[in-house]
Amino acid sequence: MKPVLIIQQVVLDTADYFIDFLATQNIPFELRQMHAGELPPASIFGYSGYCMLGGPMSVNDEENFPYLRQQKALVREALAAGVPMIGHCLGGQLMSTALGGTVTTTALPEIGWSSIQVTDTQAAQDWFGGHSTFDMFQWHNETFSIPHGAKLIASSAHCPHQAFIIGDKHIAMQFHCEVKHSKVRHWAIEEKADIDALQHLASVQSSDSIVETLNQRIPASNAMAHIIYSRWIRSLTDI
Known part of the structure; x- marks a missing residue:
C-alpha cells in the first residue's frame, strides 16, 4: 500500500x-522532518494518509516557517x-x-494531563470507542476554531475545542495522544522553567506531578491512542 505521510515539525516533538501503531498494523510511512531542513512533498498524491505533528511555533507564523503554508495546502488537497x-x-x-x-491565543494555556469530555454524538462515540471521558496530555497556548463543515467531538474544562472531525475520515486534535513516557518526561524536566512560570494557573500541572504520574498515565493514554488510530486507518485510501 501507499505510505502514510508524517510531518514532524521540531526535533523533540516526535511521532x-x-x-x-503503524508498525504493528504493517502500514508503511514516510517521515518528513522540517527541523532537519526537509520539506513537505509537492502533492499528497502517492500517500494513503496524512499526519501532522505538534510544535512550539504559531500556526499563523508562515513568514518564519514557510513550510506551514505548504502543509496547509496539502490539507486542502x-x-x-x-x-x-x-x-x-x-x-x-x-x-x-x-x-x-482561526487559531488564537487561549485564555488559559494547558500543560499537563487534562480530562477530555466526549460529545454525545454517534460520531464522537465511534472515534473514541464509546468512552465519555478520558485523560490526555496537553501543551499549548493557542486554540483552534471549528472550521465550516467540521463537527466538534471533544472538549475540556479549560479549552472547549479539543477535537473535531470532517466527514468520517479526518480528525484534528488539540491534545497529544501520540506521546510516550520519554517524550513527556523530557518536556517536563527540560522545559520546567516554562512550566513554573505558569504554575499559578489552574490549567497547568507541576513538572514534578507530570513526571511522578507517568507510569500510570502513559499506558491509558496509549490505549486511547490505539482506539483513535484504529478508527482513523479504516479510511486509508488503499488499505
Missing part, C-alpha cells in the same frame, strides 16, 4: 506511539482527494486554519 488526515496539537491547528478556521 512516538503513532509510528509504533487531501480533503479534496479524500486522503484521511490526522492532526496532533499544531497539526490540528493547521487543519483548522487551512480550512478557513
Whole structure:
C-alpha cells in the first residue's frame, strides 16, 4: 500500500506511539522532518494518509516557517482527494486554519494531563470507542476554531475545542495522544522553567506531578491512542 505521510515539525516533538501503531498494523510511512531542513512533498498524491505533528511555533507564523503554508495546502488537497488526515496539537491547528478556521491565543494555556469530555454524538462515540471521558496530555497556548463543515467531538474544562472531525475520515486534535513516557518526561524536566512560570494557573500541572504520574498515565493514554488510530486507518485510501 501507499505510505502514510508524517510531518514532524521540531526535533523533540516526535511521532512516538503513532509510528509504533503503524508498525504493528504493517502500514508503511514516510517521515518528513522540517527541523532537519526537509520539506513537505509537492502533492499528497502517492500517500494513503496524512499526519501532522505538534510544535512550539504559531500556526499563523508562515513568514518564519514557510513550510506551514505548504502543509496547509496539502490539507486542502487531501480533503479534496479524500486522503484521511490526522492532526496532533499544531497539526490540528493547521487543519483548522487551512480550512478557513482561526487559531488564537487561549485564555488559559494547558500543560499537563487534562480530562477530555466526549460529545454525545454517534460520531464522537465511534472515534473514541464509546468512552465519555478520558485523560490526555496537553501543551499549548493557542486554540483552534471549528472550521465550516467540521463537527466538534471533544472538549475540556479549560479549552472547549479539543477535537473535531470532517466527514468520517479526518480528525484534528488539540491534545497529544501520540506521546510516550520519554517524550513527556523530557518536556517536563527540560522545559520546567516554562512550566513554573505558569504554575499559578489552574490549567497547568507541576513538572514534578507530570513526571511522578507517568507510569500510570502513559499506558491509558496509549490505549486511547490505539482506539483513535484504529478508527482513523479504516479510511486509508488503499488499505
